[in-house]
Amino acid sequence: MNNNNQQRGFFSNVDWVTVLLYLALCIIGWLNIRSAVFDESNPGFLDTDTQYGKQFIFIVTGLVIGTVILLLESRFLSSLAPLFYVVTVLLLILVLAIGHNVGGNQAWIDMGGGFRLQPSEFAKFSTCLLLARYLSATNVKVTDVKSFFIAGGIILLPMLLIKMQPDDGSTLVFCSLIFVLYREGLSPLFLIVVGLLITLFVTSLMFNHWYVIAAIVAATVAIVLTIKRNRPLIFKIVAGALISIAFVFVVKPLYEHGLKPHQRKRIDVVLGLTKDNKGVGYNQNQAKIAIGSGRVWGKGYLQGTQTKFSFVPEQSTDFIFCTVGEEWGFAGSVVVLGLYLFLLLRIIIIAERQRAPFSRIYAYGVASIIFFHVLINIAMATGIMPVIGIPLPFISYGGSSLWSFTILLFILLKLDSNRMGIIYG
Known part of the structure; x- marks a missing residue:
């Protein structure tokens, strides 16, 4: 009887607003996946031979997984964080040996029955858990050099293994965890x-490096003249300017020898250095046409011509936002973005009301990863950033993606539901 009351208490403390946002995004994803791959000869909603039929199964099983997580003990999640991390690292190593290659990435393990598991997706929540456990430990401060490098190592290990697949999109996702370190x-x-280096990198590609150097020198002189007598600060600014100038000189060699030809072409297209609407730039060009054609109110559900005739490749996965833009228009796109914004704000609210550092740190890991996915996926679909291939959370087709985001979010909901009973760890 006590156990039943305890379980009802846990469920009553669950943040149901976040659960509703999760369900809304899953349903929107399911409807748009159906539209993206719709076949008039097979108009059903639940045919498991179709992607939308399989996605419905993924959603139902995801809810089962979420419910199981809510029934677990909160301390169980913290104590087993190292085990979760080790298992996902071993899976990332295993996929390099026996993985199934799709689109040039050896990122999937064939589980039989037409289902493939993508370990890189599950590495996200396990890395967040271990990072939270480490940073919440006594006497660990991210400002200490040792602590910083250990925390960085926790993030870097799965990044390196995923890069070896090579899956550049999933690799970059882990960079978002820098915001967790900043919060701590x-x-x-x-x-x-980091922001200045990125700016220098882009401007050095777009303009003659002498113009960039002249801008650095001019900005440095202006700042030094403003500061005047603060010699230690002037020394730091001048040293930073010299390092920036040196960086400008190595940008082109790094770009030409550090990236693959197709990666350079994608960046060149986004920066406007080249135009290739029939080659590397085809996907993004068609994506922008699809989104723009929706105008304000969209063409209507199942009425998108770009969607119906498959002009946009990978439209049920990486470019699912194109279906939203074409059929739901600007208004529908704003609704979807609003749901994501509300979800992220809700997660931050949840993070700041935690009594345990472990729960707070984990919450910021969840927010960082979801934010990065949404930002990069939509920027990619609208041509603002190069194509790197990462899913739109809860909306893109795929079991591994949906389940990993479900686990990521429901672990947070579980920790939050018991926040009054967890003070340490």
Whole structure:
């Protein structure tokens, strides 16, 4: 009797607003997957031979997984974080040996029955768990060099293994966890430096490097003249300017020898350095046409011509937002983006009300990964960023993706439901 009351208590403490947002995004995804692959000769909703039929199964099983997580003990999640991490690392190693190659990435393990498991998706929640466990430990401060490098190593290991597949999109997702370190005390200067390096990299590709160097020198002189007598700060600014100038000189060699030809072409297309609407730029060009053709209110469900005639490749997965834009229009796109924004704000609210550092740190890991996925996927579909191939959370087709995001989110819901009973760990 006590166990039943306890379980009802856990469920009553669940943040149902977040659950409803999760369900809304899953349903939107299911409907848009159906539209993306719709066949008039087979108009049913639940045919398991179709992607939308399989996605319905993934959603139902995802809800089962979420319910099981809510029934677990919260401390179980923290204590087994190292085991989860080790298992996913072993799976990432295994996929390099026996993995199934799809689209040039050896990222899937064939499970039989037409189902494939993508370990890189599950590495996201296991990395968040172990990072939260480590950073919440006593005497661990991200401002300490040792702690910073250990935390960085936790993030870097799965990144390197995923890069070997090679899956650049999933690799970059782990970079979002830098925001977790920032929330836990990492200096804002670190993020500023990273932002400046990215800016220098892009501008050095777009303009003559002498123009970029001239801009650096002019900005440095202006700042030094403003500061005047603060010699230690002037020394740091001048040193930073010299490092920036040196970086500008190595951008082109890094770009030409560090990236593969197709990766350089994708970046060139986005930066406007080249135009290739029939080659590397085809996907993004068709994606922009599809989204733009929806105008304000869209063409209507199952009425998208770009969608119906498969002009946009991978439209049920990486480019699913094109279906939203074409058939639901600007209004529908705003609704979808609004749901994501509401979800992210809700996760941050959940994070800040946690009494346990472990739960707070994990929550920010969840927010960072979901934010990065949404930002990059939509920027990719609208031509703002190069195509790197990452799914739109809860909406893109795929069992591994949906289940991993479900696990990621429901672990947070479980920790939050018991926040008053967890103070440490």
